[in-house]
Amino acid sequence: MDMMTRKASPHHIVFANEKGGTGKSTSAVHVAVALSYLGFRVGAIDLDPRQRTLHRYLENRVATQQRRSITLPTPNFEVFQDDTQARLEQMVTKMSQDCD
Numbered sequence: 001m002d003m004m005t006r007k008a009s010p011h012h013i014v015f016a017n018e019k020g021g022t023g024k025s026t027s028a029v030h031v032a033v034a035l036s037y038l039g040f041r042v043g044a045i046d047l048d049p050r051q052r053t054l055h056r057y058l059e060n061r062v063a064t065q066q067r068r069s070i071t072l073p074t075p076n077f078e079v080f081q082d083d084t085q086a087r088l089e090q091m092v093t094k095m096s097q098d099c100d
């Protein structure tokens with residue numbers, strides 16, 4: 001199949017590091033929001049269900065829009081609470097249907 005007929009599959013960007021406090025969540029927030037501003041449909045999965053930094057940031061963004069009656073380009077977002085790779089792949093596949 002050539003580029004014109006191939007169904008585009010989403011591009012995945014992973015922010016991962018064993019060490020805490022290295023800026024993963026902060027980087028993920030900025031990249032996700034910047035891509036949303038550029039018009040890409042972004043899906044963001046927070047893999048840290050304890051801290052949920054990315055998820056809480058985006059929850060606050062939604063709350064701000066409601067409070068101020070404004071619209072801001074915002075990624076779809078979920079938090080991954082499970083612990084198996086199969087479950088994560090299921091979540092990625094489901095979110096991928098609406099994402100670039």
Ligand SMILES: Nc1ncnc2c1ncn2[C@@H]1O[C@H](COP(=O)(O)OP(=O)(O)O)[C@@H](O)[C@H]1O
Pocket residue numbers: 019020021022023024025026027053
């Ligand atoms: N580029 C940066 N410059 C300065 N401080 C940063 C930068 N990126 C992240 N931080 C700060 O470092 C701390 C940890 O960042 P965070 O994104 O929560 O890390 P992680 O998700 O890897 O645990 C936060 O207080 C955040 O504000």
Ligand SMILES: [Mg+2]
Pocket residue numbers: 024025026048051053054
């Ligand atoms: Mg984090």
